[in-house]
Amino acid sequence: MSKKLIAPSVLAADFGNLQRDIEMVNNSEADWFHIDIMDGVFVPNISYGMPVLKAITKHAKKTIDVHLMIVDPDRYIKEFAQLGADILTVHYEACTHLHRTLQAIKAEGMKAGVAINPHTSVDLLKDVIKDIDVVLVMSVNPGFGGQSFIENTFSKVQRLKEIIAMNNATTIIEIDGGVTDKNAAELAKAGADVLVAGSFVFKAEDQPQTIKNLKQIANS
Secondary structure (H helix, E strand, O other): OOOOOEEEHHHHHOOOHHHHHHHHHHHHOOOOOEEEEEOOOOOEEOOOHHHHHHHHHOOOOOEEEEEEEEHHHHHHHHHHHHHOEEEEEEEEEHHOHHHHHHHHHEEEEEEEEEEEEEOOOOHHHHHHHHHOEEEEEEOOOOOOOOOOOOOOOHHHHHHHHHHHOOOOOOOEEEEEEEOOOOOHHHHHHOOOOOOEEEEHHHHHOOOOHHHHHHHHOOOO
């Protein structure tokens, strides 16, 4: 099995010291930068937009994993590609024509991700699983950091793993929300490939060590 990846969520970083926090992730054992874009419509919160993403990509030296929690994401696909996104993830719940959106993301040279909210069944992705590079399973309700992990996530990940195997897909599974050293091992065992950690990393006393520990736990 390939190595489990860690993706610190920049939403939890200190925006007064953004470059410092980006450098910390660059120099740590983290694999991706997870970047949440929220519009205040699809989720009850507004995060940051293009200028901040541009500032992040200028300094970031690792994979840029952009998670769009916005309505009508199709409008911005080209722009996110130009800003340096490597992976662009849209919400299943926000896309009327998901297959078309996935093709549009890939046409811009990015990997295509689909995020699903806690109430959304992974079975709804069966018909497009071969077109999805990454499924992002929300293990909290999207919109705010620092929430508690939803336990049902483990069985969702196991079911998703079955769907991927049944369809001979190469899709990887990413978990976002409430990930800590307490559930990382169980998530990895259930089949998660990428763990997003926000508050757990950025609120830690020793951030690089916290990332390192999380990675060791996930890969043990």
